[in-house]
Structure formats: structure tokens, C-alpha cells
Amino acid sequence: MIRAALLTLLSHWRRHPGQLAALLLGLVMATALFSAVQAINAEARASYASASARLGAGALPSISGPGGGPVPVETYAALRRAGWPVTPVIEGALQAGDERVRLLGIEPLTAPGDMLPAGATESDGLDLISGASLVLAAPDVADAARSLSGIDEVRELGSLPPGEIVADISVAARLLDAGTSVSRLLLTGPAPGPLGEAAPGLILSRPTTGDDLARLTDSFHLNLTAFGLLAFAVGLFIVHGTLSLAFEQRRAMLRTLRALGLPLRTALTLMLAETLALALVAGASGVAAGYLVAGVLLPDVAATLGGLYGAEVPGTLAFRPGWALGGLALAGLGTSLAAASGLAGLARMPLLQGAVPRAWVRGGTGALAVQAAAGGLLMLCGFVAVQWGQSLMAGFVFLGGLLLGAALILPAALALILAGARRLARGPVAEWFWADTGLQARGLSLAMMALLLAVAANVGVSTMVGSFRQTFTGWLDQRLAAELYVEAETGAEATRLAAWLEGRADAVLPIRSAEAVLGGAPGAISGVVDDPTYRENWPLLADTPGAWDRLAAGEAALVNEQLARRTGLSVGDPVALGSDWSLPIAGIYSDYGNPSGEAMVSLALLEARRPGAVTGLRFGVRTAEPEALAAALREFGLPPSRITRQEEIKAASLRIFERTFAVTGALGVLTLGVAGFAILTGLLTLATMRLPQLAPVWALGLGRRRLAILELLRAALLAGITFVLALPLGLALAWALLAVVNVAAFGWRLPMDIFPGQWLWLLASTLAAALIAAAIPARKLWTAPPARLLATFSAER
């Protein structure tokens, strides 16, 4: 019995392969986009864990020389003799073959056990110091490492971050030509006393951990996940629509099967099993497709994370069962949810009830009102959430409520608009057209909801990115005022460089700072010299009169927007810069891309208040002839890698920016594609049921060609109205992203700009998607033989 019943149920798909393809493709696309995002997130998180595990180095306090420079080996030896538990580290970049690699030298004898890279054995550690020139290398640079001079053996270690090799400190010192200094010391146990007494001039820095990195990047991943879920929701509209239609169309079959002796429970169980099997097949294909999409998107995401947070994520993807299973589970859950209402309807269907498909009945006035009310309630929840708190979670609750609420309200809004248009219509064809469009809109409501979400997401994200780009470009132009940026290798060289530049440059602006706890969190205080460059170019969001004069006089400080927002401080309030040091805030400046709080004071004051803690070997150099000065600096002995022209930094920053948003742009386009597909499947699956509605009009004298054109017009009209309704929704989405999510995630707010040119492009894309989707059923109608249209009359007998 089971086999016969199952084969009968499945025969529906054989007769309606297009419907099956729509269902599977919808689910594949939804799962693919979601899985891709999950795969990217999983890869990035694994990289943070790897970075965190690497040598345990990030978790240990670090001791560096004056100005952040190297530590002489004698000082290291003296500290060891004084009982300081320190271990030396030499690090630097070098060219190995065609690759630029990062070399880390450690001393396995003094390093604690957990400092070895994850996955390295104890014998690896012993071999490192055995005298043989052994290095441990990340797989991507293992070959390059073999080309290094004097290296006898290279062992690949997958747990190392990409581009990194680890060697014994003596090997690293030789390869990096480090002389008698080490880059820094790591404190592996409790300090036996004040560092100032044991080694005056050295600087002890707090640890930074991979966990910090994970926290920093959480908001970025949350954004990606939200986009993935949105794409999944859009895909589910396709699945829900197709499944509902399939269930509706099989009502007659189910009634017959039951009349012939198939128990209802068995029938429903079989249909549920069929649904889950389809979900499994499509989910697995979606996960595979997601892997491919993630592989394409990952390099951009890796660049984003590197540019924004300095997080190293490999550009290649590893298969991790976690996200794959997650994708499958979501596909199963989503399909079950989509099938639930259809199955419930079948379960309630009396055996002897007429089994006419009710798709066109769906969304009667009462149901539309209830649905719209539920949508309104969801939107209200979103508004309440954002009123209550400006947290990241509140932002996402607002976005969720807004988007889902609007989607639920859409069918009622469309019905109202079309009813209004019908009242204004003159002539029988126009009246029929609007009435029929209203009927069609009900059948297509799920597809239109998907389109609404996709257009709103695209408007919102493009507005956010456009606003960000405009603000960021302007900010860069102002902030990067110096024509050249140079960096010395040591404090002594910095002094020499500054003296050399005097008289050759219009102005020399030291870039120096000290670590500090600001507003209860780690941050930095930068010191600036009094120069017109700052007054003329440094953008201030809020300030008091004479802010720069007061800063130069050491009477006030400027703070970045992140610090001001986090601490709730505004202009005029005192900001604590240390346990016994505070200054009034003279101004607040924007500081895009910086996750930490920062304050700015006069350099002289900073050096006076924090002697020995000020680091920084870079200078901004104002000059009318940057090319000539750069050439002279090379003659001075500064290698080209330490001289950067302003436009290079700008170009690099903008490149990072574009890559940052390449991912959201790609996801936006894919989501719109899925929505276009939703319209196509909606129209195709309803095309057969449309014939009985169109046949009488055809019989009354409206030709097939005209009917087909009206079908195209109808699809474009519905998409156009949906687009217009999606615009304010998209702008609300952009506002939430800029004013709530961005502030909560990054600590700064962007002004919102609107870009009508982009809307036109999006409108054209939307109409094109709708027209392409409508073209196939319209062509079918145009070429339908009269006998087919007449057959609908005999079927009504």
C-alpha cells in the first residue's frame, strides 16, 4: 500500500517537472546563500582560533624597547638574571622566492609549552633547537620557505596562519639580520617587580588575544549572517509558494486516494516524508553550491577582515561539517515550516469536500486583514525594540520586525492600491484588467513579498554603502593631508630623520601615541604638534571655539567618536586620560575603521605626562614636491618600503573599502536574482490555472496576442508597485544600518545620503526580472491553440 500510494503522490512531480524544478531550485538557492555565509564565518572563526592558539603569543604581556623598538640581547640576559620570566621573540617579514613571508623566531627553551604552534609536537620544538636549520611553515608558504638560504628542512604545519613560518630564534636572527637585538620579550609569568627598576626605558604592553579579534569581527559576521538569513527567507517564499500550490493541486488526488482506502494519517506521513526527502536532496545540493559561492566570496571577505581588523583569514576554503549540517538542518526545518500550512489544510479537508484547488481563494479579504495586522504588530515590536535600546540586538530586532512586517502587509497594500485603480478604470477592458490583476496579485503574493524584501535589502545596503563611500572618501581626503608618510626603524633613526627633514619639508608631523585605558577600555592617546595642517584638514564632528589652540596649549583634548559614544561624553566634559590626568574635551573627530577609543593631546604634553610610554616612529611630511623629497629620502638611506605617498594610502584604503562591500553587493545581487526566480516560479505554476480565467475573455473577443501583452504589463505593474513600496522600506533599512547597527557594532555613525541614480538601476533590474519571468507564460498564452482554451470550458462541465 505504502509503495503504491507513494508512487501515486510522486507521479504529480513527473507530470509537473517545472514545479519540482522550482521547488528544488528555490531551496537550493536559499540553502546555498545561507551555507555560503556560514562557511565564510566558520572559516574566519577557525582562523581567529588558530591565531589565538599560535604560540599563545597574543595572550602574553609583551616588553619592547624605548619607542616600541627592539630589545638588546644584553637587556634580555639581564632581565633573566634578575628573575624575570621572559622569552625572546624575533619577528619580521622577508622575501622567500616569490612570496613575502612573515617569520617568527622563538626560543623553545624559555618559551612555555603552549607557545608552540597548535599541532606541533614536542619533537618539533626540540628539533628547532637541535642545530639543524629547521622551520615550521604554513602550507601556503612551505615551498617558498625551502628557498631560504641555509634552511635544511621545512615541516608543513596546517595550524599556522597563512604566510607564516616559525624558526628557532638564532635562525630567525640570521635570516632577518637582526644583529644583537630581539623584536620583543614575552612575559611568561608574574613580574617579580616594577619593570622600570629592572630595565629602565622598556615598555610593558597589555596582551591582545584572538578572542579580542573574534569580538571585534563579530559584528561583521553578524551582518553577513543576517544577509544569509534574509536570502534564506526569500528562498523560502519560493519553497512555500511552490509547496502550497503542489498541495492544493493534489487535493483531488488525496481525496481519491482516501476514497480508495488510503488512511489520512498514512497519506500525510507520506507527504511529509516526501517533503523532507526533497529538502534533503535540495539541501545537500544547496550546501554544495554554497561551498562554491563561499569559495568565490571568501577572498573578498578575507581582504575585508584583514583591512578592517588585521585578522588573517586564508583565501581558500576548508570543508567544515558544522556549517554543512547547519545548512541541511535549516533546509529541512525551512521546508517543514513551508509545508506545515499545506499539510494542515489537507489534514482538515473533509473526505467528501470538493477538491477544487483553492489557490485563488487564498488571501480573501479577512485573511489579508489578519495578515496585515500581524505585520503591523511585528513592525511595532521592531520600533519598540529600537526605542528601548540602541544595541546591536535591538537593531536586528528592528530590522527583522520591519522587513517581515512589511512583507506581511504587502498583499493587503497591493489589494488596496489595485482596488483603487479599478474604481478609476474606464471601459470594460480596463475594468477587467484591474480586477484580474487584483486576482493575480493574490496568487503571486508570496513572490511579491520575496521581491519586496530583495528590493528593500538592495536599496538599504546600497544606500549604506554609498553613504559610507561618500563619507569615507571625503574623510580620507581631509585626514590624509600629508603628502608623504615615512617610518624610521629605530628611535635613533627617527630622531635623525626628523632633523634631516627640518628645512627640506614644509612641515614634519610626528605620529606618536601611548597606550591608555580610556573609558574603561584599552585605547590610545595620540600626541600632535601644533601645525595648520590639523586645523585646516582634521574633520571635527563637534567642537568648541579655539579647539586646536586649546589643544596646542595643553588645555584640552580631542576624542574620537567611538570614545565619545561609548562613554556618553560630549564637548566640554572632562575626559580621564590616566589615573591622575584629565582634560576637557574641545572637540570630537570621526575616526572610521578604528574599533578603539582614542584621545588626542599636544605631543609635548603627552611626552611630559607619559614619559617613556610614547611610541611611534612614523611622520607625516608636508611638501610641495613629494616625488623629489621621496627620492632624497631614499638617498638619506630610508628604504622605499618605509616611504609611502598619500595617494598610495588612499588607493589602498579605497581598495579595502570596495572589497569590504563587494561581499554585501554580491549577496544583494544574488538575493534579487532569487526574488526574480520567485516571480518566475509563481507565474509559471499559476499559468495553467490562469487559463480558465483568461479563456472567457478570449471567447468574448480579446485576442491571444493582446492577452499576452496584458499579462506582461500586469507582471511589470505588480513589480513596479512593489518596488515603489519597497523604496521607503529600503531607506528605513539603511537608516537602521547606519544609525543603529553601525553605531552599536563600530561605535561611529555615518550621515545618510540617498542615491536616486541607483534606484533607477534597481527599478530597471526589477522590471526586467518581472518581464523575463512573465515572458514564458505570456508566450505560452500567445501560442496556445484555441482548442486548449476551449478545453477549459468542457472541463467546467
Added chain:
Amino acid sequence: MLIEANQIEKSFGTGEARRTVLSGVSLSLAPGETLALTGESGSGKSTLLNILGALEPADGGDLRIAGTDLAGLGDTARARLRRDRIGLVFQQFNLVPSLTVAGNLSLQARLAGRQDTEWERHLAGRLGLTDHLTRYPDQLSGGQQQRVAIGRALASRPALVLADEPTGNLDEETADRVMTLLTDLAAESGSGLVMATHSERHAARLARRAHLTLGQLR
């Protein structure tokens, strides 16, 4: 007896809208016997057939079909009774549109787990469907569809065939042919037959006749 129905009652609606459709209907049918059920539209013929076919329960009275007492039977037990003992022929054919003629013919027999391909082939031949076995219902005429429905009802050699105005949608000539096939094949398979019809001519071809008027048998 194949059918033992005593004092069957059935009403629809509630309160003032309550309408009695069957009132104290009693009838019996021996194995292999044929019975024509006649009456005006709305007299309760379809309702009685639905109750006899275990498609819906009676409000009162006793009913045994092929020895099974229907009182208190749940959905699954009723489904099993229909599947194993009863063949149904509907006025609207109710074929599964996504199955071929062959698939529709064998559907109930396969559900019951006793497919007899020889018998099906014989039925297809007798019903004139041999050349149409790979076609789908929407590619057949009304008469052909009804012949498929008759074949489906008889393919599992049920003890009882219930036919609700099986010729109601057919022209006279086609209806006569379908009627002949139905009675002949029911006799061949040894099934009892109860057929609701408006046609005196068709009713006269069955062994017995029962006339329903205002929910009561005359």
C-alpha cells in the same frame, strides 16, 4: 449478507437549518446481487452510497458491510474496509490526473496489495482501453475516463461495487455501453453492485430496485 443496513439515519446542519436526509433506511444485499437505487435529486441516494461505502458515518442505525460492523470504526479501519472490500465509481470519475490509464486502473489493487495483472489486462481489453494504457486522463474523452474508473473499481475484485450515477456525465449511447460493461464485469468478478441512477432504463437492467423518496425507501 454483503450489506445489512437497519434504520440508517443521517442529517446535515444544526438547529433550524438541520435537514434530515435519510430516515430509517433499511436494506440488504446478497453477495453478487445487483441493486438500482433511484430517486429524485436530493432524495439521499449519494448520501446513502457514501454511508454504505464507509466514506461518512451514519448518525444512527446499524450497518454491516461484508460482515464488518461499521459502528465506531475509526478513519484507518474505514479506509482499510474500502481498500479491501469496496470498489467506488464516481459520477465525476475522480481519476488521478498524474497517473496513466494503466496506473489508474491498478491503483486500488496495488493499495490493497493484491494486484492481478492478468485480470487487469482482461479488464482493459473488455473496457476498450488497451490502446490507451499509456495515456493520461486529460487525454481521454468522458466515456473513456468513466471506463477507466469502472476498471479501477473492479481491478481488486471487491465484494461490493458502489456506483454513484456513473453515466450521469455521458451521452445516451456511451452511457449504455458503460452500463453494460459495469454490470457484466461486476458479474464476472462476483461483486455485488449498488448503483444510484436517474435512468429508469439503466435501473431496469439490475436485479432489484430501491426507490428513495424524502429520505425513505419505498
